[in-house]
Ligand code: SAM
């Protein structure tokens with residue numbers, strides 16, 4: 001088993017059976033072995049630095065109905081909101097003064113915003129903060145729309161593939177959403193020239209070890225700049241309210257494997273990881289992650305962007321989150337830097 005991890009470290013591709021074996025039989029000793037190697041690889045490319053992205057959750061309206069998601073269209077109890085361009089710029093202003101150099105605009109698939117409005121928001125951010133990167137995470141759009149956003153200055157795009165297995169995908173989404181459409185979007189984004197991020201939830205309902213193996217291999221093949229993985233956490237107003245959350249141990253193990261398989265990728269220690277364990281984000285970094293994504297959304301709306309139950313940091317001002325995360329990273333020997341944190345090609 002340890003030699004399988006050594007092989008991954010040497011950039012050898014493991015078979016499906018070998019990856020399944022690792023995922024089915026890892027224990028704490030093997031996890032620590034993996035994490036030490038994953039940290040070393042991350043440090044080789046990025047040193048002891050952690051990059052910070054400011055997450056601006058600018059709308060929680062969504063036309064989609066993903067079964068796992070707290071802001072799905074059918075959740076009539078969700079309190080809906082949208083931020084105006086001025087409010088978004090004010091979040092960026094606050095973030096810039098705190099040392100943020102990447103802003104992530106995330107939202108549901110909200111039909112209220114035309115392409116022109118999205119482009120105008122991107123242009124305004126780029127005009128005011130030319131040295132900052134803009135990342136979009138607003139779901140599935142046409143090639144033409146993605147291209148317009150890119151030409152307006154968007155640098156990166158996050159679109160998790162959620163699961164590579166079509167049957168599993170259909171168990172997590174209604175029939176109008178398909179994995180082939182999702183993958184087509186990812187290809188479009190890459191062809192246009194974005195730094196693209198993809199990923200999946202660990203422990204989502206019906207997920208089998210084989211599915212995680214397919215996800216690892218899909219990501220290796222797609223070779224994204226960014227990889228977001230976090231535990232699935234149930235939301236009480238969704239069809240998956242009674243399902244189990246993904247575990248800390250498996251999520252960390254998957255992060256470690258992803259780091260060895262994608263040595264230079266940007267991998268966040270997600271808010272969901274910090275939600276299932278008070279030290280989740282620190283443990284994520286110590287397993288090979290190198291990015292944190294604190295929230296820059298106004299405190300007045302944060303509770304309403306409730307993708308899952310008990311989401312952390314919904315009551316804290318941006319400045320408090322900055323101080324808290326800085327000290328959390330310092331305690332484990334890492335430093336959050338003032339930097340766009342672009343992908344390093346090798
Ligand atoms: N609408 C955009 C999209 O579909 O990519 C971005 C917003 S969506 C809420 C962002 C991510 O949140 C999803 O890709 C999903 O993996 C994650 N997410 C949603 N519900 C979750 C849950 N219950 N637990 C953990 N992660 C969740």
Ligand code: FES
Pocket residue numbers: 062063064065066069070071072073107108109
């Ligand atoms: Fe659209 Fe979750 S269902 S953002």
